[in-house]
Amino acid sequence: MSDDLLGAALVRLDEAASHLNIDADVIEKLKYARETTKARLMIRMDDGSRKSFLAWRCRYDDTRGPTKGGIRYHPDASVDEVETLAFWMTFKCAVMNLPYGGGKGAVQVDARKLSKAELERLSRAYMQAFARIIGPDRDIPAPDVYTNSMIMGWMADEYAQIVGHAVPAVITGKPIALGGSLGRGDATARGGYYLLRRLAGELGLGEKLRIAVQGFGNAGQHIARLLADDGHRIVAVSDSSGAVHRADGLDVARIVSVKAEGGSVSTLAGQDGVEAITADELVAIDCDVFVPAALENMIHAGNAGSMKAKVVLELANGPLTAEADTILNSRGAIVLPDILANAGGVTVSYFEWVQNRQGYYWTLPEIHDRLRATMEAEGEAIWRLSRHKDISMRTAAYVHALARLGEAIEAHGTQSFFVS
Numbered sequence: 036m037s038d039d040l041l042g043a044a045l046v047r048l049d050e051a052a053s054h055l056n057i058d059a060d061v062i063e064k065l066k067y068a069r070e071t072t073k074a075r076l077m078i079r080m081d082d083g084s085r086k087s088f089l090a091w092r093c094r095y096d097d098t099r100g101p102t103k104g105g106i107r108y109h110p111d112a113s114v115d116e117v118e119t120l121a122f123w124m125t126f127k128c129a130v131m132n133l134p135y136g137g138g139k140g141a142v143q144v145d146a147r148k149l150s151k152a153e154l155e156r157l158s159r160a161y162m163q164a165f166a167r168i169i170g171p172d173r174d175i176p177a178p179d180v181y182t183n184s185m186i187m188g189w190m191a192d193e194y195a196q197i198v199g200h201a202v203p204a205v206i207t208g209k210p211i212a213l214g215g216s217l218g219r220g221d222a223t224a225r226g227g228y229y230l231l232r233r234l235a236g237e238l239g240l241g242e243k244l245r246i247a248v249q250g251f252g253n254a255g256q257h258i259a260r261l262l263a264d265d266g267h268r269i270v271a272v273s274d275s276s277g278a279v280h281r282a283d284g285l286d287v288a289r290i291v292s293v294k295a296e297g298g299s300v301s302t303l304a305g306q307d308g309v310e311a312i313t314a315d316e317l318v319a320i321d322c323d324v325f326v327p328a329a330l331e332n333m334i335h336a337g338n339a340g341s342m343k344a345k346v347v348l349e350l351a352n353g354p355l356t357a358e359a360d361t362i363l364n365s366r367g368a369i370v371l372p373d374i375l376a377n378a379g380g381v382t383v384s385y386f387e388w389v390q391n392r393q394g395y396y397w398t399l400p401e402i403h404d405r406l407r408a409t410m411e412a413e414g415e416a417i418w419r420l421s422r423h424k425d426i427s428m429r430t431a432a433y434v435h436a437l438a439r440l441g442e443a444i445e446a447h448g449t450q451s452f453f454v455s
Contacts, residue, residue, distance in 0.1 A: 039115070040115050040116055040119040040331065040353075041115055041118050041119040041122060043119075043356070043357055044119050044122050044123065044353070045066060045122070046357055047126075047429070047430070047433050048062065048065055048066070048433065048437070049062070050430055050433065051430060051433035051434045051436075051437045052437065054424055054426065054430070054434045055434060055437060055438060055441070057437065057438075057441045058441065058445060060444075061437075061440070061441045061444045061445065064096070064098075064444060065096060065122075065125070065440065068093050068094070068095045068096075068118045068121060068122070069094050069095060069096055069097060070093070070094050070168075071091060071092070071093040071094075071114060071117065071118055072091065072092050072093075072165065072168055073089065073090070073091050073114065074089075074090045074091070074092075074164035074165065075087050075088070075089065075090070076088045076089075076090050076142065076157060076160040076161060076164060077160070078153065078156040078157050078160050079156060080153055081150050081152060081153055088142050088143055088144045088157065089112075089142070089143040090140070090141065090142045090143070090161055090164060090165075091112070091114055091117045091140060091141050092106075092117075092138070092139075092140040092165045092168050092169070092174070092176075093114075093117045093118050093120075093121040093138060093139050093140070094121070094136070094138045094168065094173075094174050095118065095121035095122050095124065095125045095136065095137040095138060095139075096125045096136045096137055096440075097136035097173075098136060098440060098443045098444050098447060099128065099129060099133075099134060099135060099136055099439070099440065099443045100128075100133075100134035100135045100136055101135060101136065101170075101171070101172050101173050101174055101175055102121070102124075102135065102136040102137055102138030102173070102174045102175070103124060103128060103133070103135040103136070103137065103138055103174075103175050103177070103381060103384065103385075104120065104121055104124040104137055104138035104139035104140065104176065104177065104179075104381075105120075105139065105140070105176065105177045105178055105179025105180075105182065105208075106139075106140035106141065106142070106161065106176050106177070106178070106179055106182055106186075106190075107120075107139075107140070107141045107142075107179035107180035107181060107182060108141070108142050108144050108145075108146040108157075108180065108181040108182055109141065109142075109143070109144070109145075109146075109180050109181060110143060110144060110145040111143075112141035112142065112143045112144075113141075113143070116141065116331070117139050117140065117141045118139075119331075119353070120139040120352055120353075121137045121138050121139035122137060123137065123352055123353065123373065123374055124136075124137030124138060124139060124381070125137025125440070126374045126432075126433060126436040126437070126440075127373075127374040127375075127377075127378050127381060127436075128381060129435075129436035129437070129439045129440050130374050130375055130378060130413055130417070130432055130435055130436045131378045131381065131382050131385075131409060131413055132409075132413070132439065133381065133382065133385045134385075135175075135381070135385065138174050138175075138176075139179075140161070140165070140176055140179075141179075142157065142161060144157065146181045146182075147181070154186070155189050158182075158186045158189040158190050158193075159189055159190070159192075159193040161190065162189075162190045162193040162194050162197070163193065163197070166193075166194060166197045166198075169194065169205060169206075170202075170205060171202055171204035171205045171388070171391075171392070175204070175205065175206065175207060175384075175388060176190065176205075176206050176207075177206065177207045177208040177380070177381070177384050178208040180252075180330070183208075184208055184209055184210045184215060184219075184220075185210065187206050187207070187208045187209045187210075187215075188209050188210045188213050190206055191203065191205060191206045191209055191213055191214075192213075194206070203391040204388050204391035204392050207219070207384035207385075207387040207388055208384060208387070209387070214387075214390075214391050215387060216383060216384075216386055216387035216390055216396070216397075216402060217396075217397070217398070217399040217402055218383055218386075218399055218402035218403060218406070219380075219383050219384070219387060220253070220257075221253075221257035221261070222379045222380045222382065222383035222384075222406065223253070223254045223257070223350060223377050223379050223380035224253075224254045224255075224256075224257030224258035224261060224328075224350060224379070225257065225261060225379050225403070225406060226376070226377065226378055226379015226380065226382060226383075226406055226410045227254075227258055227326075227348050227350050227371075227376045227377060227379060228258060228261040228262065229379070229406065229407045229410040229411060230348075230371060230375065230376055230410045230411070230414045231262075231324065231346070231348055231371070232265075233410070233411045233414055233415070234371070234414055234415075234418055237418055238345070238346050238369055239345065240323060240324070240345065240346065241323070242266075243266060243267060243268070244262070244267040244268070244322075244323040244324055245267070245268050245270045245321070245322040245323050245324075246259070246262050246267055246268065246269050246270065246322060246323070246324050246325075246326060247269075247270055247271040247272070247317060247320045247322040247324075247325050247326065247344070248269060248271070248272045248273070248326045248328055249272075249273050249317060249318070249325070249326065249327045249328060249329050249333060249351075249354075250273065250274065250327065250328035250329030250330070250333075250350075250351060251272050251273065251274045251290065251294060251300055251328070252274075252328065252329075254328045254350040254351070254377065254380075255272065255274075255326070255328035255329075255350070256287075256290075256291050256294065258326055258328065258348075258350060259272060259287045259290070259291075260287055260288075260291065263284075263287040268283070268284035269284055269285050269287050270282055270284060270285065270320060270321075270322055271285070271312065271317050271320045271322070272285060272290060272300050273300060273314060273317050273329075274294070274299055274300050274301075275299075275329075276299035276300070276301050277299055277300060277301025277304075277311060278300065278301070278311070278312045278313065278314060278316070278317040279300050279301060279303050279304050279309050279310065279311055279312065280309070280310050280312045280316070280317070280320060281307070281308050281309045281310070283308065285303075285309065286307070289303070290303065315338050315341070318334060318338045318339075318341060318342055319338070319341035319342060319343065320343070321343050322343065322344050323344060323345050323346065324344055324345070324346045324347075324348055325342060325344035325346070325347050325348070326347075326348045326350055327347065327348075327349055327350065327351045327354030327355070328350040328351050329351050329354065330351060330354070331351070331352060331353040331354060332353065332354070332355075332356050333351070333354045333355075334347075334354055334355045334356070334359045335355075335356045335358060335359050336356065336358035336359060336362065338359075339355070339356075339358070339359035339362040339363055340362050342363065342368065344368060345368060345369065346368065346369050346370075346371065347363065347368060347369070347370045347371065348371045348376050349370065349371060349372055349373040349376045349377060350373075350376060350377045351373065351377070352373050352377065353373060354373070355370065360427070360429065364427055369427075369428060370427065370428060370429055371414075371428055372428055372429035372432045374429075374432050374433070374436065375413065375414060375417055375428070375432045378410070378413075379406055379410060382406055382409055382410070383402060383406055386402060386405060386406075413435070416435060417431045417432050417435050418431075420434060420435055
């Protein structure tokens with residue numbers, strides 16, 4: 036990971052600004068997070084000892100509404116990563132025209148080493164530390180890497196205990212029983228799936244595609260399932276422990292089952308023509324669409340030149356470095372950028388927040404229809420912009436978002452630049 040992840044991300048801001056007639060004050064406001072809070076979470080471990088964990092919550096920009104963004108549990112979490120992710124969320128929400136700004140949170144922890152009871156104590160401690168920052172009209176968390184609906188449920192319950200009454204809209208990605216929305220589980224992947232399906236003709240893709248998926252967590256599993264159900268071949272997948280390939284297509288249902296049992300995709304190697312491959316071989320696999328669904332900077336100057344895919348669908352946040360972008364653009368590959376391609380998650384989170392606030396819940400077909408309509412509309416707008424200005428889809432997405440952010444910032448008036 037880059038030592039200056041946010042600095043690298045801000046290059047996208049400057050590039051987008053060069054294609055717009057926008058006030059310099061707008062760019063200046065978006066260069067830094069509005070507020071970032073750091074806390075120490077001290078919890079009792081199962082053996083009776085106490086252990087401390089660093090945690091952060093960043094509200095990057097709230098010009099368009101309350102900040103929105105997930106909470107990740109990861110041993111490599113850092114303040115630079117949190118602020119960068121919150122910056123991306125600011126643009127992602129603007130891309131989708133959601134009434135939100137960008138936020139993000141993290142705890143520096145390997146959640147896989149905690150018991151369920153320790154995980155619950157840590158999650159409740161996070162809410163205790165940041166309850167004054169979080170709120171349904173101020174900052175709305177959601178799941179992210181190594182967090183899930185169960186953890187969001189604990190946090191929502193802790194917030195209710197702190198304020199003295201239930202506030203379902205304080206967190207999205209909750210269990211259905213606590214006010215969660217139908218369709219949230221596969222929303223990130225489904226949004227990317229709708230986008231890819233709508234733009235397939237413009238992208239020059241055929242009817243039966245060969246797909247490689249890097250990362251087989253929630254998003255990776257769901258995109259593989261959705262595309263396989265459409266008759267496309269999933270020729271390679273990976274997780275943190277290894278990667279496998281089968282030219283005739285992998286059995287997605289079998290891989291999902293293995294993962295659900297706690298196994299790795301690599302355990303399938305040697306069965307039914309499945310071969311083990313390295314992480315770099317996965318990137319270089321002969322396929323039509325490559326789906327990064329793991330962590331940041333997985334595609335970089337060292338491996339991007341070997342990529343053969345025509346289209347890259349970014350379900351992860353920031354999976355390509357700027358150097359990788361340049362390499363892929365130079366050979367004509369089209370990258371459907373993260374702030375568009377993986378925005379299905381925050382879009383359905385918005386639907387959940389709306390349902391919580393109105394106390395009326397939509398059916399699954401209604402959720403899918405609304406998500407599809409939103410992904411297709413914004414995807415088409417960004418595609419047209421990229422063709423009109425002869426710029427990449429990533430730059431077009433940032434231009435599209437920055438125009439909306441600039442309009443909102445200017446509408447607040449100049450005094451809003453200097454008061455919090």
